[in-house]
Amino acid sequence: MGEFELIRRHFQRPGVALPGNVPLGIGDDCALLQPAPGFQLAVSTDMLVESRHFFPDVAPQALGHKVLAVNLSDLAAMGARPLGFTLALALPAADEAWLTAFAQGLFALADAHACPLVGGDTTRGPLNICITVLGEVRAGQALRRDAARAGDDLYLSGRTGEARLALELLLGTGWAIAHTPPDALPRLRARLERPVPRLALGQALAGLTHAAIDLSDGLAGDLGHILQASGVGAELALAELPLAPDLQALPEAQRLDCLLNGGDDYELLFSAPPDARAAIEAAARTSQTPVHRVGRIRAEPGLRVLNAAGQPVAFSTRGFDHFK
Numbered sequence: 001m002g003e004f005e006l007i008r009r010h011f012q013r014p015g016v017a018l019p020g021n022v023p024l025g026i027g028d029d030c031a032l033l034q035p036a037p038g039f040q041l042a043v044s045t046d047m048l049v050e051s052r053h054f055f056p057d058v059a060p061q062a063l064g065h066k067v068l069a070v071n072l073s074d075l076a077a078m079g080a081r082p083l084g085f086t087l088a089l090a091l092p093a094a095d096e097a098w099l100t101a102f103a104q105g106l107f108a109l110a111d112a113h114a115c116p117l118v119g120g121d122t123t124r125g126p127l128n129i130c131i132t133v134l135g136e137v138r139a140g141q142a143l144r145r146d147a148a149r150a151g152d153d154l155y156l157s158g159r160t161g162e163a164r165l166a167l168e169l170l171l172g173t174g175w176a177i178a179h180t181p182p183d184a185l186p187r188l189r190a191r192l193e194r195p196v197p198r199l200a201l202g203q204a205l206a207g208l209t210h211a212a213i214d215l216s217d218g219l220a221g222d223l224g225h226i227l228q229a230s231g232v233g234a235e236l237a238l239a240e241l242p243l244a245p246d247l248q249a250l251p252e253a254q255r256l257d258c259l260l261n262g263g264d265d266y267e268l269l270f271s272a273p274p275d276a277r278a279a280i281e282a283a284a285r286t287s288q289t290p291v292h293r294v295g296r297i298r299a300e301p302g303l304r305v306l307n308a309a310g311q312p313v314a315f316s317t318r319g320f321d322h323f324k
């Protein structure tokens with residue numbers, strides 16, 4: 001199978017019609033996309049590299065899902081609706097079975113969000129997968145990191161920490177193995193390998209919420225990006241953070257580390273003024289997404305983590321950083 005045969009067989013889908021806002025997809029020098037009038041184009045790129053973002057033995061179907069999911073999560077964090085995506089692939093070999101399974105995982109998620117593959121690039125090399133997503137958001141309504149204001153409530157979708165616990169189990173870390181239920185690995189692994197992008201919630205929040213970010217590097221570190229961009233600080237109430245049952249038996253320090261420095265969560269963290277509480281609840285309901293109010297934005301810079309008694313907890317932020 002040559003390069004063009006590979007693309008034709010696995011990524012061009014002649015039977016699948018393109019939506020009206022994609023007048024031209026795979027096959028020319030560029031794809032053409034048409035955002036609706038009054039909408040802005042939202043663009044984001046995320047790359048997954050073998051042994052850095054995923055283990056070499058990961059199921060190709062899960063990988064196809066995850067590489068698109070982490071990109072869609074960035075659109076969700078801006079309140080954007082997906083229009084389409086491009087796929088840049090470096091593959092060590094043209095492995096038919098691997099490509100079939102990868103494409104299955106990829107297109108299952110793409111189809112669920114009506115987000116077509118519109119182009120890409122394919123080369124031989126160490127396994128490396130890069131997606132660029134394109135979305136649209138009504139002009140002026142995108143959820144930006146610099147929009148948090150003192151007095152805002154801080155909200156979290158879903159819950160954090162399970163992906164990190166899965167990673168530690170797969171790495172064979174002693175504390176994780178000793179304090180996790182013996183049957184937990186398959187469900188925790190799904191949290192690491194099959195994140196669910198919160199697109200419906202993000203779109204329901206556009207125009208409603210102040211700031212938002214999706215959690216890829218860890219709750220505390222990613223919250224830090226909002227705080228820095230907005231020039232504010234925050235309080236996080238530990239007692240309000242939802243705790244996954246599989247994290248309950250962890251020693252306190254490791255539980256805190258999973259919850260706040262976990263990484264790979266792909267939940268949304270966002271801020272909104274207190275008078276938006278009813279609207280936020282409605283957005284959570286219509287998007288069928290669990291949302292918890294977990295803290296507050298403050299004028300004083302810095303992040304304070306508070307225990308159930310409202311006392312500060314000693315805690316150091318260690319967001320994921322590829323060069324630290």
Ligand SMILES: Nc1ncnc2c1ncn2[C@@H]1O[C@H](COP(=O)(O)OP(=O)(O)OP(=O)(O)O)[C@@H](O)[C@H]1O
Nearest residue numbers: 044045046047070071073074214215216217222225
């Ligand atoms: N090589 C690069 N050239 C230009 N801009 C970049 C480059 N790498 C990252 N950026 C930009 O820097 C910002 C932060 O990038 P980062 O990859 O940390 O995004 P993120 O959403 O915080 O995390 P994630 O990649 O996990 O979604 C983004 O605006 C991104 O577009």
Ligand SMILES: Cc1ncc(C[n+]2csc(CCOP(=O)(O)O)c2C)c(N)n1
Nearest residue numbers: 051052053054055216217262263264320
């Ligand atoms: C094998 C393996 N080792 C480590 C991790 C953890 N990890 C890697 S990159 C990243 C942050 C998001 O990436 P980026 O900032 O590049 O978008 C995290 C939490 C993993 N998932 N798999």
Ligand SMILES: [Mg+2]
Nearest residue numbers: 074077214216
């Ligand atoms: Mg992001």
